[in-house]
Amino acid sequence: xxxxxxxxxxxxxxxxxxxxxxxxxxxxxxxxxxxxxxxxxxxxxxxxxxxxxxxxxxxxxxxxxxxxxxxxxxxxxxxxxxxxxxxxxxxxxxxxxxxxxxxxxxxxxxxxxxxxxxxxxxxxxxxxxxxxxxxxxxxxxxxxxxxxxxxxxxxxxxxxxxxxxxxxxxxxxxxxxxxxxxxxxxxxxxxxxxxxxxxxxxxxxxxxxxxxxxxxxxxxxxxxxxxxxxxxxxxxxxxxxxxxxxxxxxxxxxxxxxxxxxxxxxxxxxxxxxxxxxxxxxxxxxxxxxxxxxxxxxxxxxxxxxxxxxxxxxxxxxxxxxxxxxxxxxxxxxxxxxxxxxxxxxxxxxxxxxxxxxxxxxxxxxxxxxxxxxxxxxxxxxxxxxxxxxxxxxxxxxxxxxxxxxxxxxxxxxxxxxxxxxxxxxxxxxxxxxxxxxxxx
Amino acid sequence: xxxxxxxxxxxxxxxxxxxxxxxxxxxxxxxxxxxxxxxxxxxxxxxxxxxxxxxxxxxxxxxxxxxxxxxxxxxxxxxxxxxxxxxxxxxxxxxxxxxxxxxxxxxxxxxxxxxxxxxxxxxxxxxxxxxxxxxxxxxxxxxxxxxxxxxxxxxxxxxxxxxxxxxxxxxxxxxxxxxxxxxxxxxxxxxxxxxxxxxxxxxxxxxxxxxxxxxxxxxxxxxxxxxxxxxxxxxxxxxxxxxxxxxxxxxxxxxxxxxxxxxxxxxxxxxxxxxxxxxxxxxxxxxxxxxxxxxxxxxxxxxxxxxxxxxxxxxxxxxxxxxxxxxxxxxxxxxxxxxxxxxxxxxxxxxxxxxxxxxxxxxxxxxxxxxxxxxxxxxxxxxxxxxxxxxxxxxxxxxxxxxxxxxxxxxxxxxxxxxxxxxxxxxxxxxxxxxxxxxxx
Numbered sequence: 112x113x114x115x116x117x118x119x120x121x122x123x124x125x126x127x128x129x130x131x132x133x134x135x136x137x138x139x140x141x142x143x144x145x146x147x148x149x150x151x152x153x154x155x156x157x158x159x160x161x162x163x164x165x166x167x168x169x170x171x172x173x174x175x176x177x178x179x180x181x182x183x184x185x186x187x188x189x190x191x192x193x194x195x196x197x198x199x200x201x202x203x204x205x206x207x208x209x210x211x212x213x214x215x216x217x218x219x220x221x222x223x224x225x226x227x228x229x230x231x232x233x234x235x236x237x238x239x240x241x242x243x244x245x246x247x248x249x250x251x252x253x254x255x256x257x258x259x260x261x262x263x264x265x266x267x268x269x270x271x272x273x274x275x276x277x278x279x280x281x282x283x284x285x286x287x288x289x290x291x292x293x294x295x296x297x298x299x300x301x302x303x304x305x306x307x308x309x310x311x312x313x314x315x316x317x318x319x320x321x322x323x324x325x326x327x328x329x330x331x332x333x334x335x336x337x338x339x340x341x342x343x344x345x346x347x348x349x350x351x352x353x354x355x356x357x358x359x360x361x362x363x364x365x366x367x368x369x370x371x372x373x374x375x376x377x378x379x380x381x382x383x384x385x386x387x388x389x390x391x392x393x394x395x396x397x398x399x400x401x402x403x404x405x406x407x408x409x410x411x412x413x414x415x416x417x418x419x420x421x422x423x424x425x426x427x428x429x430x431x432x433x434x435x436x437x438x439x440x441x442x443x444x445x446x447x448x449x450x451x452x453x454x455x456x457x458x459x460x461x462x463x464x465x466x467x468x469x470x471x472x473x474x475x476x477x478x479x480x481x482x483x484x485x486x487x488x489x490x491x492x493x494x495x496x497x498x499x500x501x502x503x504x505x506x507x508x509x510x511x512x513x514x515x516x517x518x519x520x521x522x523x524x525x526x527x528x529x530x531x532x533x534x535x536x537x538x539x540x541x542x543x544x545x546x547x548x549x550x551x552x
Numbered sequence: 553x554x555x556x557x558x559x560x561x562x563x564x565x566x567x568x569x570x571x572x573x574x575x576x577x578x579x580x581x582x583x584x585x586x587x588x589x590x591x592x593x594x595x596x597x598x599x600x601x602x603x604x605x606x607x608x609x610x611x612x613x614x615x616x617x618x619x620x621x622x623x624x625x626x627x628x629x630x631x632x633x634x635x636x637x638x639x640x641x642x643x644x645x646x647x648x649x650x651x652x653x654x655x656x657x658x659x660x661x662x663x664x665x666x667x668x669x670x671x672x673x674x675x676x677x678x679x680x681x682x683x684x685x686x687x688x689x690x691x692x693x694x695x696x697x698x699x700x701x702x703x704x705x706x707x708x709x710x711x712x713x714x715x716x717x718x719x720x721x722x723x724x725x726x727x728x729x730x731x732x733x734x735x736x737x738x739x740x741x742x743x744x745x746x747x748x749x750x751x752x753x754x755x756x757x758x759x760x761x762x763x764x765x766x767x768x769x770x771x772x773x774x775x776x777x778x779x780x781x782x783x784x785x786x787x788x789x790x791x792x793x794x795x796x797x798x799x800x801x802x803x804x805x806x807x808x809x810x811x812x813x814x815x816x817x818x819x820x821x822x823x824x825x826x827x828x829x830x831x832x833x834x835x836x837x838x839x840x841x842x843x844x845x846x847x848x849x850x851x852x853x854x855x856x857x858x859x860x861x862x863x864x865x866x867x868x869x870x871x872x873x874x875x876x877x878x879x880x881x882x883x884x885x886x887x888x889x890x891x892x893x894x895x896x897x898x899x900x901x902x903x904x905x906x907x908x909x910x911x912x913x914x915x916x917x918x919x920x921x922x923x924x925x926x927x928x929x930x931x932x933x934x935x936x937x938x939x940x941x942x943x944x945x946x947x948x949x950x951x952x953x954x955x956x957x958x959x960x961x962x963x964x965x966x967x968x969x970x971x972x973x974x975x976x977x978x979x980x981x982x983x984x985x986x987x988x989x990x991x992x993x
Contacts, residue, residue: 132842136702142767142890143699145878240697246843248697255696256681256689258584259863261577326583384825384849401573402687402860405850408825409843419843422700434875437586449583 114147115429118178118209119169120200121190122155125214125241127164128418129188133425134168144426154178179204186428188421189213198222205229205237210432212424214241214417220315223322223329227442234436238424243316244269244393246416247409248423253323253397254444260399262324264364266377266551267395268388269316271411272307273339273359275299277376278389281347281356287340299391309338310359310374317361320395321372325365325454326445330372333456337375346469346544349515350378353495355467356386357546369455371462378467378548385551396551404552460524465494465548468516470533471541478538479514489529491521511540517548555588556870559619559650560610561641562631563596566655566682568605569859570629574866575609581863585870589863595619620645627869629862630654639663646670646678651873653865655682655858661756664763664770668883675877679865684757685710685834687857688850689864694764694838695885701840703765705805707818707992710757712832712852713748714780714800716740718817719830722788722797728781740832750779751800751815758802761836762813766806766895767886771813774897778816787910787985790956791819794936796908797827798987810896812903819908819958819989825849826992837992845993901965906935906989909957911974912982919979920955930970932962952981958989 119126130150133140141147150168154175155161161171172178179187179200187204189211191197197218202225204211211230213219219226219239230237240250244267253265268274272294279290291308294300306312314334322329339359350357355378364371379386384406388394393411398404410416431439445451472478479498486493495517518526530543560567571591574581582588591609595616596602602612613619620628620641628645630652632638638659643666645652652671654660660667660680671678681691685708694706709715713735720731732749735741747753755775763770780800791798796819805812820827825847829835834852839845851857872880886892913919920939927934936958959967971984 128842132700136700136841139702139767139886140699142886142892143882145882145887145890247846248693251692251697252689255868256692256864257860258581258867259573259577259860261580326580384828387825387828399860400577401569401856401863403851403857405688405848407846407848409846415842416844419698419700419840422842423697426699427696430879430881431875433879434872438871438874440871441584441586445580445583446586449586451583 112146114149115185115432116149116151116183117186117188117425118181118184119150119153119188119190120175120178121192122153122161122164123190124414125417125421126190128414129421130165132415132418133422140422140426144429146429148425148429151183152178152181175200176203179209180207184209185432186210186212186425189215192217194218194221201226202229205233205235208233208235210236210428212238212421212428214239214421216242216312216315216319220318220329220331223319230442231447236428236431236439237442238428239319240424241417241420243319244395245409245411245413246419247393247395247407247411248420249320249395249407250323252407253320255440257397257399257402260401262365263398263400264362265320265324265395265397266360266362266549267317267320268358268385268393269361269395269411270307270313270359271391271393272300272304273313274388275391276308277339277357277359280342280344281351284344286344287342308340310336313359313361313374317363317374318372320361321363321370323444324363325370326443326449326451327370327454327456328450328452330456333372335373335375335459339376342376343544346467346546349469349497350467351381352497353517354381355379355548356381358386360549362549366457366463368461369457372456373459373462376546378546379551383551460522460527462523463520464523465520466518466526467546467548468518469544470514470539471511472514473538473540474510474512475538481536481538482514482533485529485532486518489521489525491525491529492519494519553587555590556626556873557590557592557624558627558629558866559622559625560591560594560629560631561616561619562633563594563602563605564631565855566858566862567631569855570862571606573856573859574863581867585867587870589866589870592624593619593622616641617644620650621648625650626873627651627653627866630656633658635659635662642667643670646674646676649674649676651677651869653679653862653869655680655862657683657753657756657760661759661770661772664760671883672888677869677872677880678883679869680760681865682858682861684760685836686850686852686854687860688834688836688848688852689861690761690836690848691764693848694761696881698838698840698843701842703806704839704841705803706761706765706836706838707801707803707990708758708761708836709799709826709829709834710802710836710852711748711754711800712834713741713745714754715829715834716832717749718780718798718800721785722792725785725789727785728783749781751777754800754802755815758804758815759813761802762804762811764885765804766811767884767890767892768811768895768897769891769893771897774813776814776816776900780817783817784985787908787987790910790938791908792822793938794958795822796820796989797822799827801990803990807898807904809902810898813897814900814903817987819987820992824992901963901968903964904961905964906961907959907967908987908989909959910985911955911980912952913955914979914981915951915953916979922977922979923955923974926970926973927959930962930966932966932970933960935960
């Protein structure tokens, strides 16, 4: 059989990985797919660089829009990124009857509903394993490996940059700004790291996992997003004393009222496997009613790990190419007529979790009692409390101290109200630090 | 569309889990599969127990052979276990054009080649996610999620009984026999635990993973198998002092000469994630040339976790049912005409690894020098050495001591020869303990 023909749009870090791995392992990949997979044409604005990578082994063009029209192309790989040009290209590829493989989490998290509907109508596949957690086959696990389950929750370290920064802050006791600079120097953080450190990238990814896990539309605009820029190394230390690690988690959870969808720094018991995922590595924990807790770990970024996911999608598409569309794996795990559209994404105020609080207070009699009263009035019960000796707190005089509180579960709205009340007290001297906590068992 | 009809053979622990989960989550499962999945008939010798589980919701019969012939049945789930009756049933089901889903690792590890060939000829699927690591979708990850990769090695904690025993031995400093009894009392070990503690069960599973990872036939008869019955808690303690944990691993590894296939207690650096997998949990590490190291973790046994894998296979078969056989996922990951049959399973003597050795020696001058000389003569270099003070060793008089050695890589044959030579020395007072060591990075 002739090889299936692929058009590759964008040959940067991931694109060149795809080209290299597909060539290096072509015998094995063909042996698995049952058919050769050939990148016939590469589109990149920098045709010179593209040519230096692919040589004479593929055509190089500068116009990606010409590629998505070509009748000889069966599959388009979109690795351009962003929302605008990439969206036009993907929509035109679908319109022209091409299958699409993409690593573009931002595009799918924002425009996924429209894109999947167009693909469904046209009978083509849109595959996106590389969009979440790089080389870890987590989309496949959620969409195909755990189909027996009512998925209860998914929680993941799905941004390597922030996990590297948090690991270094904990390991070396350094502050965020210092470690960020080091991460940039080492190539773990981009020159403009905003999307990573503000949690946007993780929110794109958890939005996709949420849709697949629960059969709801991709709804990035409903996600609560909090990054790691305000995390202090003091809180990492206090958390450690209490038996916890702080990780930036993307969390999505089924509740009776709706689905939680959120990204924020999170305390996790140090003994959990995922709490021990260090450096730029990724890991996702999935809890299903039948299987219990499962975990998936690996490299979440990089040229060849991401290429591994892109090529796995190419093989899947090649295998399923000839099957009738109704019998393929559905884009969002559920068949379009079985989407769980009655399930709502919960507003953050209704999300229930437990909390770590740190209050800088005046070291006076009755301060702790007043804090405890505010929490009790809000229906929030205390799990553990540490009051530092005043003289342990560096600088700022001996009349101040830190009070650290772990709470039991309450709603975010209740906690917001309690924090506002406590913050208004003259004995609370600085903005109260609040970090959410998850047991993940 | 009518539901796809399933015949369930054997309704013990896993079978009742399949029935329960399929019923409880039927809406979601149908929404994912695009078609209802109905267990129409259950065959079990104990029809009374079967009836008590399924009630009037499925037909109950005592003759499984009648089920595999029935024209109304599309898929047969084989959960009877063992090699004889189960094999006849699976072969007859295939002959009658039924797809087969099985959790029977023993059957496939021994008779897989014959069974897959028959299925291929008949154009039906044999799915076996539940045969390895229970609910963890590791077969899917290897067969579909990592298709881009030249798989380098796979290493897994794939037997919960032995991992529970080893965890308890380390945690509580207890001996094997004591912990085995506790495991039996708690239901983590069977009354006859031979298959688990002697490593046979793990060998069945790693044989299947080996075939899928490398595209070789299932060759259980070539596996090297060593269980945990001779492990002493002293070695677990010494390993800990050296920064290692001891786990029973199933390992299969590609080398230039062939494929290693082995099960034995193994030292792993304590900082590896898999070294921290405790109790009855399972985990598999896969290393591929593009993706690097990935890990998959979850419950490896139990009614519903295993049912989760069986039902995932049912959904896969339901989705792929109508596609032409050439475009389905191949049984052993590689298409039948692309099996890597030139790759041999290596005899154990040619396997290269590093070692932990413990020698009980007479506390005399020159003993250590003689040991070091034997190793050097065999081309084996020493990585680390601990010589205990004679008086630290309990009992047996102050003239004896333990020497613990970590070696660098050498062949098993070289190590066997060195051990034989050292053992012959009159100053070596007890059988030398040898445990293999893997870095898994």
